[in-house]
Amino acid sequence: MSVQERKERERAKRERLIVATARELAEQQGWDAVTTRRLAERIEYSQPVLYSHFRGKREIIGAVALEGAAELAAVVRAATAAADGPRERVYALARAYLDFAARNPAVYDAIFQLDGGLPYAQEDTPAPLKDAFAALLECLGDVAGDGVDPGLFTETFWAALHGLATLTRAGRLPPEDTEQRVELLVDRLSMV
Amino acid sequence: MSVQERKERERAKRERLIVATARELAEQQGWDAVTTRRLAERIEYSQPVLYSHFRGKREIIGAVALEGAAELAAVVRAATAAADGPRERVYALARAYLDFAARNPAVYDAIFQLDGGLPYAQEDTPAPLKDAFAALLECLGDVAGDGVDPGLFTETFWAALHGLATLTRAGRLPPEDTEQRVELLVDRLSMV
DNA sequence: CTTGGTTGTCTAGCGATGCTAGGATCGAAT
DNA sequence: ATTCGATCCTAGCATCGCTAGACAACCAAG
Numbered sequence: 253m254s255v256q257e258r259k260e261r262e263r264a265k266r267e268r269l270i271v272a273t274a275r276e277l278a279e280q281q282g283w284d285a286v287t288t289r290r291l292a293e294r295i296e297y298s299q300p301v302l303y304s305h306f307r308g309k310r311e312i313i314g315a316v317a318l319e320g321a322a323e324l325a326a327v328v329r330a331a332t333a334a335a336d337g338p339r340e341r342v343y344a345l346a347r348a349y350l351d352f353a354a355r356n357p358a359v360y361d362a363i364f365q366l367d368g369g370l371p372y373a374q375e376d377t378p379a380p381l382k383d384a385f386a387a388l389l390e391c392l393g394d395v396a397g398d399g400v401d402p403g404l405f406t407e408t409f410w411a412a413l414h415g416l417a418t419l420t421r422a423g424r425l426p427p428e429d430t431e432q433r434v435e436l437l438v439d440r441l442s443m444v
Numbered sequence: 445m446s447v448q449e450r451k452e453r454e455r456a457k458r459e460r461l462i463v464a465t466a467r468e469l470a471e472q473q474g475w476d477a478v479t480t481r482r483l484a485e486r487i488e489y490s491q492p493v494l495y496s497h498f499r500g501k502r503e504i505i506g507a508v509a510l511e512g513a514a515e516l517a518a519v520v521r522a523a524t525a526a527a528d529g530p531r532e533r534v535y536a537l538a539r540a541y542l543d544f545a546a547r548n549p550a551v552y553d554a555i556f557q558l559d560g561g562l563p564y565a566q567e568d569t570p571a572p573l574k575d576a577f578a579a580l581l582e583c584l585g586d587v588a589g590d591g592v593d594p595g596l597f598t599e600t601f602w603a604a605l606h607g608l609a610t611l612t613r614a615g616r617l618p619p620e621d622t623e624q625r626v627e628l629l630v631d632r633l634s635m636v
Numbered sequence: 637c638t639t640g641g642t643t644g645t646c647t648a649g650c651g652a653t654g655c656t657a658g659g660a661t662c663g664a665a666t
Numbered sequence: 667a668t669t670c671g672a673t674c675c676t677a678g679c680a681t682c683g684c685t686a687g688a689c690a691a692c693c694a695a696g
């Protein structure tokens with residue numbers, strides 16, 4: 253039995269290596285540079301090994317997305333916990349979210365832009381994704397205001413943040429005034 | 445001279461055909477399906493002809509983006525002109541924008557998501573892109589509120605719309621409650 | 637210790653991609 | 667009619683995601 257367990261451990265370790273390497277390569281040179289050949293070379297295995305762990309490139313992106321979603325949730329929770337007062341928490345959340353997107357553009361894309369073959373906004377949505385949304389909801393639900401569904405408010409606020417994050421990084425918005433846009437968003441959307 | 449002019453006309457016509465065909469193909473089967481071979485076959489020329497008009501696939505995407513931006517500007521202006529009262533105009537703008545994104549997903553991607561090699565938010569930004577932003581500004585500038593720069597407000601509002609549009613289409617947001625999210629956005633962001 | 641079979645990995649290759657070099661063909665001007 | 671330049675196509679390159687089939691390493695049974 254021990255032999256089999258060791259093999260499984262090693263296999264799991266290699267899978268983590270694949271995901272970590274894909275993420276690293278994507279952050280360094282963009283997702284286009286994450287080819288199965290380059291990835292295989294970096295983990296020092298041949299190409300087909302990747303396919304014994306994942307169905308294809310899509311699933312690898314999906315794995316990075318799940319890992320990233322867990323991190324995003326943690327980052328958001330840490331930021332909101334450190335602030336006091338509902339409004340300050342919302343500020344902290346917004347800054348933490350945009351900061352995560354700016355610091356981990358490839359991971360952010362894996363979660364929210366690319367096709368990782370993951371189901372979103374459904375019952376069978378993977379736990380990390382649900383939890384990331386929950387992390388937003390925990391904070392934003394408090395400032396939805398009367399008569400507004402907390403879930404709906406969270407979705408809307410999140411969409412606004414997402415728009416800022418993606419448009420800024422894609423060069424569609426000048427990066428200088430980000431702080432002011434965030435302030436405007438928080439001031440107007442959140443009901444103290 | 446007339447001969448040369450005829451040739452130039454035909455050349456311009458063929459270029460329009462390329463852009464229109466690329467757009468059509470992208471809307472039908474997605475941008476991934478827009479390969480240089482398929483595109484060449486559809487316009488009934490060989491592949492290299494594409495490269496006598498555009499540097500590569502990127503520039504073709506860029507051409508579709510410019511065409512789309514002009515349309516978007518027109519759609520937004522038509523919608524706002526038909527509504528009366530600042531707030532109603534904002535509603536109309538938001539709905540028209542999201543409607544355009546939903547009806548022309550490939551074109552929307554060409555403008556705001558994909559890399560068409562175009563400069564954004566700069567002096568040398570092509571006129572159609574500047575004008576599309578101007579169309580938003582014309583309407584949204586009126587409801588920025590005191591002490592808020594109209595340009596900054598427009599950017600922020602636009603980002604929020606962009607977030608709704610992309611997250612909804614990517615399946616990250618359930619499509620049912622779109623209308624409520626728009627109402628929330630307009631009610632809170634715009635200063636009557 | 638040998639053998640047989642399972643498990644794991646690699647080499648090689650398929651079709652498709654964006655893009656380009658070089659030759660062929662056609663038309664306009666002399 | 668002949669030259670010459672512009673125009674276009676055939677053919678090919680490197681690379682992509684993915685897979686079939688050969689090969690080697692390993693473990694259990696005799």
